Amino acid sequence: MTPTIPGFDHQRIQVADGVALHTAVGGSGSPIVLLHGFPQTHLMWRHVAADLAADHTVICPDLRGYGASDKPADTDRATYAKRTMAADIVALARALGHERFALAGHDRGALVAFRTGLDHPAAITHLACLDVLPTLDMWEVMRGTSAAIGFHLYLMAQPPGLPEQLIAAAPDVFFGHFLDLWAHHPTAIPAHIRAAYLDACREAVPSIVADYRASAGIDVEHDQADRDAGNLLDMPVTVLQQDWGAALGFDAQALWSAWAPELAHTTVNCGHFMAEEAPERVIAELRKLLAR
Template identity: 85%
Template sequence: MTPTIPGFDYQRVQVAEGIALTTAVGGSGSPIVLLHGFPQTHLMWRDVATDLAADHTVICPDLRGYGASDKPADPDGTAYAKRTMAADIVTLARALGHERFALAGHDRGALVAFRAGLDHPTSISHLACLDVLPTLDMWQVMRGTNAAVGFHLYLMAQPSGLPEQMIAAAPDAFFGHFLDIWTHDPDAIPADIRAAYLDACRHAVPSIVADYRASARIDVDHDQADKDADNQLDMPVTVLQQDWGAALGFDARALWSAWAPKLAHTTVTCGHFMAEEAPAQITAELRKLVDR
């Protein structure tokens, strides 16, 4: 049986024609939406979500293309644009009765959250992005041999066909590789959760690749247009990151400050999957954010 977040209700919420997101909802109070990253599902928030549910309505969807949510085809390269995925989240929150809400995302979910903050500023009251850079900045800082840590970004940026075939040939080895090398504490992802992640990814190779391919194409165009127009995130923003900027030769705080004038930037000492490795700290940071 697939694990669930204890005490949360699960429902399917339609966010676009023919597309529904499987969503876990729990707690009561001011709403906060939590978006997962790669190669995970909404389950990555299980500890943070149950804590926040003491005084918030907590909404944890599987992103389109991931987990138990729908996985539309992507014939024109827009189905997994972060603009499209961000619109899903705003529609989801409204369908659940929330016109305005706090939004936190990790990894891929943070890119969706970032785009939601730019495209829907009246809907997003507070924004948190965990262990990621905005897409435009990410491609600009990845260079030389240091870029080898992001080999998957380049693989999945290739035209449709080869990446899907290569990954589908050994999905557990591919997705499991990231669960292994990005985790400082292997016990942070129990065996049943790991199995759920791998099973979900095994059945979502084309949509996951399409999500990454969008970040090498249309998402860059959207970010560049906002940069050229000097569009910024006007709401309070919290960014939590490992100290991988120093290793790769860039100043993460400075890059984020250019987008977010109301920035609180904190270095977290753990692996990439910080909501699972340091849930108490992440929860505390999110509480501080929504109190700003």
């Protein structure tokens, strides 16, 4: 049986032609949308969502191409652009009756959240991004041997064919590698949740690769255009990150500050999967953000 977030209703919501997002919704009050990262699904928010649902309407979708959401074929370079995925999230919120909402994302979901904040500022009241850099900055700072930690970024940036075949040949080994490597506290992802993540990824290799391929192409173009135009995130922004900036030779807070004038940047002592490894801290920081 597929795990669920207790007390949440699950539904499929149409957000674009031929694309519906599997979404868990719970609680009542001012809305907040939570976007998952790689190689996960909306289940990564299970602890945080349950707490926030005490006084917020909490909306947890699987991103297009992930989990139980639709996975359109990558026939256009914009199909998995973060701009397209951001439009999905705004459409999702509107379908649920919310013109304005808070938005938090982790990893890939944080890149979608970042793009949503730039493209749809009137819709986003508060923004949180967990353990990621904006796409343009990420590519600019990754270099030398330290970039080996991001080998998957370069693999999935290759033209269609090779990365899909390599990953599909051993999907559990590939996706499981990141679940094992990036978690400082492996017990934070119990066996049944890990199995659900691997099951979902196994069925989504082409769309996951397409998501990453977009981040080496069209997403960079969109970020560069915003940088050139001086566009900024004008809502209160919280960024939570591991202490990996100094280790990789760059100042993550300074990079984020260039995009977000109202930034609160905090280091969290855990692995990459902080909503599962340190949920109490994530909850506390999101509640501080929502009070700003």
